[in-house]
Amino acid sequence: MILHVCRVYLTGGFKRPRELTWVTGVIMAVCTVSFGVTGYSLPWDQVGYWAVKIVTGVPDAIPVVGTTLVELLRGGVGVG
Template sequence: MTFYYRPTVTEAFASVQYIMTEANFGWLIRSVHRWSASMMVLMIILHVFRVYLTGGFKKPRELTWVTGVVLAVLTASFGVTGYSLPWDQIGYWAVKIVTGVPEAIPVIGSPLVELLRGSASVGQSTLTRFYSLHTFVLPLLTAVFMLMHFLMI
């Protein structure tokens, strides 16, 4: 999808439309990507629930639990960043709300919001950051934490 997606506020939506209607099998690739992401979130929730019920977080597996929680947070982050990339009304407002949540934190809230958005308001810098997170930073972190998680099992 990165061959066709253009991460700009003026072209993102049109590029997603192109992927869905013009690119060879683009509709299939995007649909599989979207449904796989939803299933991943469901599987993570079920896995965390199972580990909690079986006590898999107790000694000597505390660090395995911590890496699992980090992987769950990374999965949620993939969801939020991916949800925003079409830059439609739903994606835009989701980003506006999610990046506005830290505003409630005293002292560091406003700087944290600016760090997430890239400026005081949601715009091109926000989309660029979310695209970079979704395609580079989060996959790299996920690979590192999955390796750690699997080596401890």
């Protein structure tokens, strides 16, 4: 998938009239990654717990809205 994104970027496949195709591809990639993360957490063992804690903690690095995004993703202050 990364090679495909690089190829499309280098060949200019995101330029007019293909902007919608590029945006759709990015949305599908985000959905695919989020399905992987949520599927990884389904057993809710130690590995799944820490995967959710780390992945949902990433937006905390965003200066102004990071804490709010983390609480929105986790559904509260903590994971559980």
